[in-house]
Amino acid sequence: MESYKIPKRSVERLSIYKRILKVIMDAGFTTVSSSELAERAGLNPAQVRKDLVYFGQFGTPGMGYQVSTLHRAITRIMGLHKKIPVALAGAGNLGQALLSYQGFKDRGFIIESIFDNDPEKVGKMKNGIKIRNEKNSSSEIKDKKIKVGIISTPSSAAQSIANKLIEGGIKGILNFAPIELKVPSGIIVVNVALCEKLEMLSYYLSKRKIL
Amino acid sequence: MESYKIPKRSVERLSIYKRILKVIMDAGFTTVSSSELAERAGLNPAQVRKDLVYFGQFGTPGMGYQVSTLHRAITRIMGLHKKIPVALAGAGNLGQALLSYQGFKDRGFIIESIFDNDPEKVGKMKNGIKIRNEKNSSSEIKDKKIKVGIISTPSSAAQSIANKLIEGGIKGILNFAPIELKVPSGIIVVNVALCEKLEMLSYYLSKRKIL
DNA sequence: CGAAATTTGTGAATATTATCACAAGGAATT
DNA sequence: AATTCCTTGTGATAATATTCACAAATTTCG
Numbered sequence: 001m002e003s004y005k006i007p008k009r010s011v012e013r014l015s016i017y018k019r020i021l022k023v024i025m026d027a028g029f030t031t032v033s034s035s036e037l038a039e040r041a042g043l044n045p046a047q048v049r050k051d052l053v054y055f056g057q058f059g060t061p062g063m064g065y066q067v068s069t070l071h072r073a074i075t076r077i078m079g080l081h082k083k084i085p086v087a088l089a090g091a092g093n094l095g096q097a098l099l100s101y102q103g104f105k106d107r108g109f110i111i112e113s114i115f116d117n118d119p120e121k122v123g124k125m126k127n128g129i130k131i132r133n134e135k136n137s138s139s140e141i142k143d144k145k146i147k148v149g150i151i152s153t154p155s156s157a158a159q160s161i162a163n164k165l166i167e168g169g170i171k172g173i174l175n176f177a178p179i180e181l182k183v184p185s186g187i188i189v190v191n192v193a194l195c196e197k198l199e200m201l202s203y204y205l206s207k208r209k210i211l
Numbered sequence: 212m213e214s215y216k217i218p219k220r221s222v223e224r225l226s227i228y229k230r231i232l233k234v235i236m237d238a239g240f241t242t243v244s245s246s247e248l249a250e251r252a253g254l255n256p257a258q259v260r261k262d263l264v265y266f267g268q269f270g271t272p273g274m275g276y277q278v279s280t281l282h283r284a285i286t287r288i289m290g291l292h293k294k295i296p297v298a299l300a301g302a303g304n305l306g307q308a309l310l311s312y313q314g315f316k317d318r319g320f321i322i323e324s325i326f327d328n329d330p331e332k333v334g335k336m337k338n339g340i341k342i343r344n345e346k347n348s349s350s351e352i353k354d355k356k357i358k359v360g361i362i363s364t365p366s367s368a369a370q371s372i373a374n375k376l377i378e379g380g381i382k383g384i385l386n387f388a389p390i391e392l393k394v395p396s397g398i399i400v401v402n403v404a405l406c407e408k409l410e411m412l413s414y415y416l417s418k419r420k421i422l
Numbered sequence: 423c424g425a426a427a428t429t430t431g432t433g434a435a436t437a438t439t440a441t442c443a444c445a446a447g448g449a450a451t452t
Numbered sequence: 453a454a455t456t457c458c459t460t461g462t463g464a465t466a467a468t469a470t471t472c473a474c475a476a477a478t479t480t481c482g
Contacts, residue, residue: 009448044470060429061431062427062429062478077420147422193226194403200223272458274449
């Protein structure tokens with residue numbers, strides 16, 4: 001159990017398995033095979049089994065996996081069995097969309113602080129929280145002991161707000177700004193590359209003379 | 212030039228190089244080395260060179276790459292030198308954020324149609340475009356000859372709207388819904404996994420006993 | 423209970439991706 | 453023009469990731 005070094009890709013897929021397991025569970029099935037999971041995730045069955053074995057032996061030969069047990073196990077492995085307070089930096093359009101994004105709530109990510117540098121926005125309420133000036137972000141995060149931040153500011157503001165968040169004790173950042181944040185070691189940054197994905201699409205379509 | 216099989220990852224990074232080149236260009240530099248690019252992108256210099264060579268020989272030994280030339284070349288390779296009309300399905304919070312997302316506009320992606328199935332929303336104007344009933348999406352897309360679609364609906368609606376978009380002639384889909392879309396071969400789907408990224412962050416932080 | 427049918431977990435084999443290391447090309451300097 | 457200094461492009465090597473293939477475990481069925 002708990003192997004030495006788990007591939008990043010396997011961790012990413014864990015999330016996918018969890019999502020699919022939820023669907024299967026809600027459909028009333030109690031067990032599922034690696035091939036069924038693979039089919040639904042668009043992957044190879046051996047890969048599904050290998051991924052799961054990194055975290056423990058969940059399966060029963062001849063039968064497959066217990067859906068609810070596996071779902072619960074993955075939830076726990078990923079640390080999603082408890083609520084996670086989150087700070088949001090940038091209350092623009094994207095930030096506001098994220099604020100009301102059901103997917104985050106469903107998974108226990110609770111946005112507890114919102115920061116912006118626009119005086120127009122500071123002081124206003126959003127989802128029951130007052131938008132604070134980003135100057136005060138460090139201390140507020142420290143007080144509230146928040147460890148996860150989401151950056152949805154323009155690129156120009158991203159690095160400086162990242163620094164403030166980290167100063168306040170943030171250890172992980174979900175970054176929507178299209179820049180490579182420079183952070184001290186020990187801080188985890190996960191980038192969401194909105195434009196890049198669309199550009200990729202453009203590339204593949206152009207290559208096929210579709211665009 | 213134009214090698215047989217280009218790694219998906221290299222294509223993704225092309226986008227990153229383009230973004231960095233723009234910054235370097237705006238800062239007034241005319242040439243850049245692979246190590247400078249690598250440094251800024253958080254990559255290995257050899258990888259940068261290998262990536263670029265898939266698409267042509269752009270560099271000069273002893274000097275590096277001509278910033279503007281390379282930027283223009285990548286833009287063209289990715290098919291981003293012309294405007295690309297896009298259809299948006301799902302005018303919820305996320306959809307509205309994407310509508311006003313400057314990054315898309317800057318890169319020439321122009322949202323020309325918006326669809327939703329909520330009668331409350333249908334008929335209303337957004338960014339100068341009338342939100343249409345998603346029932347009519349196929350024909351409208353056909354008329355407007357749109358080839359790229361963005362899906363920002365809830366998961367439950369995603370597959371059915373994807374089918375309609377494809378019926379109307381959409382060849383590439385940027386999918387924000389957390390499900391694996393089933394599409395005919397020849398249709399390209401690029402997924403943006405919002406929750407999965409945040410869950411990954413949760414996993415790594417939990418593992419380090421931070422959460 | 424025994425045989426047939428599944429399906430896991432996993433070592434071995436492939437395939438893919440990233441890095442190293444260096445010859446060769448070109449610029450800068452003397 | 454010769455020398456030095458860079459930096460590219462690339463073959464070789466190393467690291468990662470995926471898939472195959474099968475023994476072992478377990479269920480199901482007769």
